[in-house]
Each structure stands twice: as structure tokens, then as C-alpha cells.
């Protein structure tokens with residue numbers, strides 16, 4: 100065996116230290132909460148990102164082999180497959196694997212960073228950049244322990260790609276052709292939306308080749324093999340193309356065909372549709388989503404999630420800078436350092452697509468900043484090593500590097516210490532779902548708001564109508580309607596929506612080859628029941644309706660935490676689907692922060708309750724109170740309630756939920772909603788529902804119709 104060179108040993112040492120450093124800092128969150136019962140399940144901390152439950156469901160199903168049709172479980176996804184693989188070979192619990200996977204995978208980012216620096220003969224720069232990038236503010240947020248999502252490799256893989264194209268361009272060694280192409284295959288497999296970055300890298304290499312290195316065959320080989328890897332066909336076919344072209348490129352005698360092969364790769368790339376997603380994205384930027392989505396057929400107007408999830412918003416320069424580098428000064432130094440680095444090594448221009456994507460945060464939302472973290476870390480690390488270079492003694496060089504490195508790390512470490520995100524669900528909610536798993540069948544449906552879809556499916560192994568990926572206005576509408584309307588219409592719509600959802604799966608499957616437009620369930624129901632107006636159909640639910648054949652059970656999952664978003668939930672069905680007119684908001688006000696002053700309870704937001712006169716003041720309006728309700732849980736955790744009807748014709752009710760230390764101020768619409776009746780008051784119609792699990796954190800009912 101060859102003995103390792105001193106440089107190789109140092110490279111390995113730096114990689115090891117940076118990797119351990121990255122994991123060690125992530126352990127801060129773990130030790131902060133480990134053992135805190137509300138965050139634990141199966142003797143392990145739970146994950147802290149909602150979407151993680153999606154990949155976890157896929158991995159669970161892969162391991163058990165229990166994959167069902169139309170359960171929306173991502174059994175063939177890369178993230179689930181990798182998780183299942185680790186769970187199968189490692190001696191840790193599934194809960195531990197999904198908890199720690201992000202920390203371990205994301206820390207791999209130190210490898211390409213240090214290897215890129217090795218190519219520039221500046222290992223110290225790589226080491227410093229690796230320390231900073233691995234724990235950089237926004238990179239940490241999306242790769243911390245428990246942040247189980249594709250983010251764990253979404254920056255690592257393009258950084259490996261950057262490493263291999265830098266080495267390709269600088270060394271012209273054949274092996275980097277293969278590594279680059281394989282990295283594209285893996286990256287695309289892991290994250291199908293990776294095409295924009297791949298294409299940006301491709302464009303820069305093309306530019307680089309045309310401007311500086313036109314006569315070099317190697318560049319055209321690199322471009323051709325990248326295009327083969329980026330075609331829009333099955334990964335196996337692309338793999339074969341990549342391997343075949345690699346063996347051709349390795350042989351000098353085929354050099355005279357390189358332009359033919361490049362031309363063929365361009366034709367195949369376009370012909371296979373490789374450019375379509377990029378074109379689609381460009382079009383998407385030009386034609387921004389309109390306020391309400393209209394589809395063909397009846398042309399119903401649904402309320403769109405985009406209207407509530409406004410991640411984009413305006414972010415300040417300071418937020419932007421500190422999310423990328425930890426501090427505004429570090430950020431400015433990093434940008435200056437990067438420009439200087441590019442001036443010295445123009446190959447570092449290849450990092451521009453990552454910086455560009457990071458800067459998209461200004462228009463596209465905070466989540467983009469992570470892309471800029473590693474490349475800009477090179478910038479500030481380069482400045483630090485350049486300062487050290489001009490210092491006179493070795494001792495001074497190392498002292499200055501140490502001091503500056505600690506300075507740039509400090510704000511990021513402080514951020515980690517203060518970033519105490521909770522788990523997605525608490526232990527009580529999960530224990531409800533865990534019990535439900537043994538009650539409900541795999542094919543049964545659980546009705547709940549989309550925020551809870553993935554965790555419900557993971558813990559209870561059931562089906563859901565909506566989830567973190569399926570929450571368009573059309574599918575949210577019926578769920579919102581069920582939760583915010585009286586229980587009899589809600590019950591009927593639940594049966595209808597579940598059966599229509601299953602029917603739509605079947606129709607889609609039977610017509611897979613035809614280009615069939617599927618309309619929303621609510622539109623199909625309206626037409627099937629002989630109405631031309633959805634409002635008339637919805638109104639008809641109040642009377643006798645012949646419901647479709649029952650094929651499975653339906654459960655309602657009603658968590659207490661939904662009180663915080665009830666108004667938003669209700670908005671999705673408070674729209675006239677025929678003309679997009681929004682209805683008047685129902686009153687649903689919750690106060691956790693109230694003060695009593697004699698007979699007046701001040702509920703905040705200019706709302707107060709006069710106990711003596713039984714009136715509520717909302718701003719300048721004084722309104723009489725219809726009922727005053729007080730709820731509490733007895734020592735067996737059974738709900739006890741006292742309802743005082745004060746004024747039968749008054750419009751507003753007050754509920755004091757003593758154990759939650761919260762007041763609700765409701766109009767009659769909110770008071771009679773399924774959510775308030777079944778979750779807050781446990782007032783359910785015995786003909787329609789039966790109780791399954793009642794805990795103060797979450798209540799589950801089974802539909803009887």
C-alpha cells in the first residue's frame with residue numbers, strides 16, 4: 100500500500116475535525132431537549148419538521164413492505180430509500196435514524212469544501228470555510244438534528260458537483276468526467292428539482308470553455324457527458340449513456356468524433372424533454388399565479404394556499420446577510436473575499452450558480468439563502484488566509500487565523516444555542532395517533548387540516564384527504580367546510596369527499612393513457628346531484644341526501660392546537676366557489692393572555708367581557724352574550740362543562756376553557772362548527788359520530804354514516 104503523502108494526511112485530518120465539529124455543534128439541540136417528555140416518542144426525541152413525516156412514512160412502508168395503492172406514501176423516493184437502507188443495516192431505532200440522519204448527511208459538506216481548497220493549494224482556507232459553512236446560520240436551521248428533509252443533501256450534492264467540475268476544468272483528468280456525470284445522476288435522483296442548478300453549472304462551463312479554452316477537447320467531453328446525465332429519461336438509460344460516453348472519451352482515437360457526440364447529446368437532451376422543466380420554470384416566473392385558481396368545467400374559484408403561506412415576504416438585508424454568513428460584517432467580508440478569490444482563481448466563478456440561487460432569497464423566500472452559505476464561506480476564509488500570509492512569523496500567522504476563525508464562527512454558534520425549535524407534535528398528541536393506529540385500518544381515512552396530514556399518516560398508518568404536499572384550494576375546500584360547519588352537513592360531506600377521492604383515484608388509473616381532466620370532488624358532486632350551482636348543492640346537504648356506498652371508516656382528528664389556526668382553516672371554505680366572493684369572516688377569537696379587573700375580563704385586542712352585564716365589547720361595539728360556557732377536565736381527564744344560556748337572541752358566546760387557561764369569543768357560526776362542538780365541547784350527535792379517543796390535546800371521533 101502506498102503511504103499517504105503529508106498533504107493527504109492533513110486533508111483527511113481537516114475533514115475529520117470539521118466533520119466532528121459540525122456534528123458536535125448540532126448536539127447542542129439534542130442535549131437541550133433530550134429527556135424532555137413532551138418531545139419524546141419511543142424513548143427518542145421526535146423530529147422537528149413536518150415534511151419529514153412524509154419521507155418517514157415512505158421508509159416505514161418500504162421496510163414493512165406494506166405499500167398500498169393511492170396512499171400517497173413516497174415508497175420510491177430517494178430520501179425514503181436511503182432512510183430504509185440505514186434502518187435496515189444500522190443497530191439504531193427508526194426514530195433515532197430519522198432524528199440523526201440530517202446531522203450526519205449534512206456534515207458531509209465539509210468534504211467537497213476542503214477538497215476544492217486542496218485544488219487551489221490552500222487547505223487552511225478549506226478548513227476554515229468548512230467550519231463556517233457546516234454551521235452557517237441558515238444551513239444549520241435546515242440541517243439540524245431532527246430537521247429530517249431532503250435539505251440534508253440538497254447543498255452537499257451540488258457542492259460535490261462544484262468540486263468535480265472545478266477539478267475537471269483544472270486537471271482535465273478523465274475520471275472527473277465520470278464523477279461529474281454520476282453526481283448529476285445522484286443529485287437528480289435525490290432532488291428532482293435540481294435541474295436548474297445543473298443547467299446553470301453547464302452554462303458556466305460552456306461560457307468558460309468558449310471564452311478561455313476553446314481548443315480543448317476535454318471541455319466538450321465534459322459538456323456532452325453532463326447533457327447525457329441531464330436528459331429527461333429513466334435514470335438507468337442515462338447511466339448507460341454516461342458509462343458508454345465515458346469509455347469513448349477515454350480513448351484518444353475517438354477525439355475526432357467529439358463534435359458529433361456533443362451534437363448528439365444536445366439533440367437527445369432536447370428531444371428527451373430535458374429542457375422542459377427549465378422552460379416551465381422560466382414561464383412560471385413570467386406568469387405569476389393569480390389570486391384564485393380557476394379550472395375548466397364549471398370554472399370554480401378556490402381559495403389558494405399561496406394566499407396564506409407567504410414565505411416570500413420582505414426580508415431585511417441584515418436577516419439575509421446573517422442567514423448566509425452569521426453576521427452582516429462576515430457577509431460583507433465574504434462577498435469581498437469571494438470577488439478577490441475569483442480574481443485570483445477564475446475557476447471559482449463556477450460557484451456563481453449557488454450564490455445566485457442564495458440571492459434569490461430576496462424574491463423567492465428565506466429558504467434559498469442556504470445555497471449561498473458554502474461558496475461565500477470560501478470568500479471570508481480566503482481573506483483570513485490572505486491576511487495570515489502577509490504576517491511575518493509562523494506563530495502570528497496561526498494566531499491570526501485562529502482569532503479570525505473564532506470571530507466568524509461566534510455569531511453562528513450563538514444562533515445555534517438560541518435556536519430552540521420544538522418538535523412537530525407533542526408526546527400526548529402522538530400517543531393519541533399511536534392508539535388510533537391500532538383502531539383504524541390502513542385504508543381508513545382521517546379528516547384533519549393539511550398541517551397534520553403527514554404526521555397522522557406516519558403515526559397512525561391511515562389515509563388523509565390533505566397533507567403538506569396535497570393542499571390546493573380544491574382539496575382544502577371540503578376539509579375546511581367540514582371543520583367549520585355544523586356536524587350534520589360536515590358528516591355528510593366527509594362521506595362524500597372520501598368516496599369521491601377514492602373514485603377519482605380509480606378513474607385516473609383507468610384512464611392513465613388518456614389525457615383526462617379530473618375536476619374537483621366538489622364539482623363532481625354538484626353535477627352528480629343534479630345542480631348547476633355549488634352553493635345549491637352545499638345547501639342541499641342540510642336536507643336528506645342519498646350518500647354514496649360506504650367503503651371504509653372515516654375518523655376526525657381534532658387537536659387542541661388547531662384553535663390557533665381555526666380562522667385560517669375556515670377561510671378556505673368561506674368563499675363562493677361560483678364567483679370567488681369571500682364571505683364575511685366568522686368571529687373566532689382566542690385569548691391566552693387576559694386580565695381580570697373586577698367584573699371586566701380584558702381579553703386583549705380591544706376585546707373585553709363584562710361578567711356582570713353579560714356583554715362583550717369589541718372595539719366600540721357592546722354586544723350582549725348568548726351563552727357563557729366553562730369547561731374543565733376532572734381527575735379522570737373527562738371533560739366537564741357548564742353552559743349558562745343568558746340571552747337566547749344574543750349573537751355571541753364566550754367559552755372559558757379553564758385547563759387551557761384560554762377564552763374563546765365566538766359568533767353562532769363558529770360556535771356551531773364541528774370543531775368547536777366536538778373538540779371544545781364534546782357535544783356530538785350520537786347518530787353521526789362516536790367517540791374514539793378523547794384527550795385534552797386531541798380528540799378522535801369515528802363517523803357512523
Ligand code: MN
Pocket residue numbers: 167170172541560561562
Ligand atoms: Mn399507508
